[in-house]
Amino acid sequence: MNSHAMNRTFISQLGPEVLGKAVMVEGWVHEIKRLKSVDFIMIRDKTGIAQVTVKKDSPLKGFNLESLNRESVLKVKGLVPEKQISRNMIEIAATDIEILNRSAAPLPLPVAENIESDLETRLNNRFLDLRRHENYSIFEVKSSLLWGIRTFLHSQGFIEVNTPKVVASSTEGGADLFKVKYFEMDAYLNQSPQLYKEILISSGFERVFEVGPAFRAEKHNTTHHLNEFTSVDIEMGFSDHEDAMLMLEGAVKSGIENVVKSSTRPSTSSSTSLNVPEIPFPRIEYSRCLELVQAAGEKIEFGSDFSPEQLRIIGDSYPGFYFITKWPSELRPFYTMVDPDDETLSNSFDLQFREREITSGAQRVHDPEMLRNRFLKKGLKPADFDFYLNSFLYGMPPHAGWGLGLERLTMILLDLKNIRETSLFPRDRTRIVP
């Protein structure tokens, strides 16, 4: 830290102990109020808002209040008066104001006003939108959440890895991939680190996790899908789906604990779900969910996925986090282990929060012959996946893992209506800028 930063005080740190003392704060002009005998400048940094007062008779060099716009960047030195007149924020009597940079006016988006703008307008001017504390706090929560998950996984002997996002072939065959030019070759943006983290299990890493982008070229248009999202993935050797579920609920609990502990309280409307959940989460078998949904009068047969409406029915019975386990084999990707007791089922699970899916996981197939057959059954060419299959030929341990959508989890914790709010610069069907 340099001497400049050391002189600066964050606004939230201006407490009773600074009364009568000289301070220096830096930030943006939140609001200006000019009265006859005194001018007020609300200054905002990422921690809070303070009121800078300038008496009309106080000569401030290099300072021209008349031409000062909102959102200009200031460095203010001043005295914090013993006698505070301001009712809801700390007051600083300015002795020196330096305009570090000016803002243009009018703003394309209100920062200080309580006017709701369309998400479209907000995203087009995201840099300004994020100056609002309630929006910043979403990313504070997301960061704390991830930190808590990372801490937990480290405590369980996982190491964090990074695998390629530019790949030659599809992971699961199903989801659409973004095609990119890679010199003279065709390549794709990876939809999941699945194959690579499994290879690392063959490499003897035993426990790995990765936090990285995943790309899905699906033309969905919903409030809970992004074409680029942050996937938290784990894979663990000598383990099955039960082990993976233990890790998952532990990680989620640890993440939320960290949010509750460290957040400066999200100012988002309703953060009712921000209680540390009890573990273990309920484990509900797919067949049980099927009964539940059928009992509610829905038409669904074994082998079908649940519609949003049907997930709502299940969610009503299990408010909070719960696992749906033992999914039909045919609904799962080729690398999913079948249930040895019932070939039609798989050792798989989804983590749900009410009607929302957050995580998908399973024990994986580790027998190369079985894997080859699964490829064929799903209509995939094993030859395209030699780089992956080869790692199964020379000693691949049984293993399991999961992938968690970080934006989904953040959205759920903060009860946000649109997943785009949880991505700094979301990529959806039509948006690649900014």
Next chain:
RNA sequence: GCCCCGAUAGUGUAGCGGUCUAUCAUACGGGCCUGUCGAGCCCGUGACAUGGGUUCAAAUCCCGUUCGGGGCGCCA
């Protein structure tokens, strides 16, 4: 990909055939004002996405285009 819906000042909105030289709030510019704190008061600037059509008359009705929203499918 399918099905609904929408587009009015910087921002968010009202208006849904003539009374629209278009409402309100806020921002912005100017002025006033016991230190304001969701400040207040006065004045001002500023908009009907786009092309065609119907009509004596279109922000308003119809069609196309562009852009956007929601739901479904698929998934994390």
